[in-house]
């Protein structure tokens with residue numbers, strides 16, 4: 001019998017399996033796709049802290065984000081150029097494959113092309129039923145880790161619940177003229193309560209996308225017409241879309257079950273980025289699991305410290321992001337322009353806000369921004 005079955009070989013599932021195997025646990029990873037990393041819908045932006053803190057594949061990095069220019073609805077700009085590189089853009093194909101290979105090198109068994117359909121929990125073990133296209137297979141372990149991304153079928157059936165809401169992330173990869181730095185656009189016409197981005201990849205290519213509360217594809221089509229007309233080489237760029245969790249699941253642990261990554265809603269509610277928060281929570285999970293295994297207590301109570309620790313680290317961030325989203329949704333384009341004008345005119349305000357910028361944590365910037373910009 002395995003110590004742990006990890007369901008889902010996205011970056012968070014593979015990294016969790018890797019860490020557990022490194023500690024000497026017997027781990028199996030089950031993934032429904034035949035190949036990991038292929039056609040993943042993601043911009044691939046990961047803050048530099050993640051690469052310093054975790055053992056991530058450097059080879060996956062394709063470009064660096066050194067500065068960002070923000071555009072208001074009437075195209076007023078605010079530039080942000082910190083002294084150090086802010087983040088990297090990765091190739092998810094290489095990123096996901098290399099983390100999986102690292103897990104395999106540590107001894108993790110991997111089954112690809114197997115969809116987990118059912119999980120039965122018993123007093124001393126968990127049983128996982130998966131479908132390989134021809135037959136149902138059954139595996140047993142002491143614990144199951146759900147790292148299924150934005151697919152919540154198993155969480156629902158186990159009573160863990162689903163995130164309170166979802167956003168739509170729509171994106172295209174195109175050849176674009178004159179895009180030298182990362183551009184972020186806000187405004188009601190772009191995406192109410194949200195934003196659009198253009199991320200240069202080098203060699204003239206870019207990922208352009210929109211995060212939207214609904215209709216991601218049509219918002220992106222409009223955005224491309226409005227801001228990139230005549231600059232994109234491809235006549236009919238292929239747009240892909242995927243939903244993104246916006247808020248945590250009700251519970252991330254049950255007896256012999258633990259959810260991590262987007263499977264637990266551990267995604268920035270401001271930007272929709274899920275890799276860094278997922279990795280942080282994976283680290284917390286492994287730390288708690290090591291103790292729970294040694295005590296022989298994999299009950300909900302034994303695993304609850306994971307729930308407590310990750311929520312105390314990220315709970316406020318998730319709530320503030322949802323709240324900021326609500327505030328932004330209510331602003332008119334004129335009001336957004338006014339805020340841009342105000343920040344541009346008052347150098348000290350811009351400096352104060354810049355001091356609060358952290359690539360992966362936004363709660364402090366949001367609360368300072370609201371205090372500084374509140375009408376007196």
Ligand SMILES: Cc1cc2nc3c(=O)[nH]c(=O)nc-3n(C[C@H](O)[C@H](O)[C@H](O)COP(=O)(O)OP(=O)(O)OC[C@H]3O[C@@H](n4cnc5c(N)ncnc54)[C@H](O)[C@@H]3O)c2cc1C
Nearest residue numbers: 008010011012032043044045116149169261262273274275
């Ligand atoms: C347009 C867009 C842009 C984004 N840009 C960024 C970005 O720049 N930076 C960032 O950090 N995040 C970004 N994200 C979010 C990011 O892609 C996710 O948060 C991240 O992939 C979550 O990782 P994960 O390992 O938790 O889940 P996933 O990467 O989704 O992996 C889950 C895996 O589980 C498998 N699976 C699911 N159900 C089963 C089952 N029943 N049986 C077996 N296998 C199963 C799936 O096939 C999948 O391989 C973006 C998302 C979108 C849509």
